[in-house]
Amino acid sequence: MDQGRPGMLKPAMISGAALGFLSGLPGFDLFNCCTCCSLAVGSGFLASYLYSRESIRRGAAFEAGLGAAVGAITGVFWGIASAIVSTLVQLAFGNMAMEWLLPFLEDNPSMPPEFLDRLRQALEEGVSIASVALEIVIALVLGTLFATLGGLIGGAVFKVAPSAPPAPRVE
Numbered sequence: 001m002d003q004g005r006p007g008m009l010k011p012a013m014i015s016g017a018a019l020g021f022l023s024g025l026p027g028f029d030l031f032n033c034c035t036c037c038s039l040a041v042g043s044g045f046l047a048s049y050l051y052s053r054e055s056i057r058r059g060a061a062f063e064a065g066l067g068a069a070v071g072a073i074t075g076v077f078w079g080i081a082s083a084i085v086s087t088l089v090q091l092a093f094g095n096m097a098m099e100w101l102l103p104f105l106e107d108n109p110s111m112p113p114e115f116l117d118r119l120r121q122a123l124e125e126g127v128s129i130a131s132v133a134l135e136i137v138i139a140l141v142l143g144t145l146f147a148t149l150g151g152l153i154g155g156a157v158f159k160v161a162p163s164a165p166p167a168p169r170v171e
Contacts, residue, residue, distance in 0.1 A: 048154020071151015
């Protein structure tokens, strides 16, 4: 029944683009930053789930190593989608969200002053080619790293043994 190993591109693209899109939206980006890139880990995990379902359908094996591979590919899509959406939101709304958030952060006594200074500096500079390029690189590196971790976990959770070949017919 083994019809070959399924392709990794489709589950990686679906989960990476969907959760990367969410990561780029205001609010979700802060959630993602504060929870160790949980949306990137989740995208790798979701891609592993989708890939395991296709592996079951085809009778192919699926284990943690393949989960890590599909997670790494997912991380690239996650990084690209996250960076694009985040940049578009910044261009559309400027720094409106950050200007709204900054007073709350300044009132928090546990917030490091260096972090607040960097936020103020970023507000003054606005969106530049360099900031967009840096965001893309960071999103690709972190997305690939954390989605690979999510894929590895998903590969262990959704492990699929290969189907046994059909028994020969005795006539």
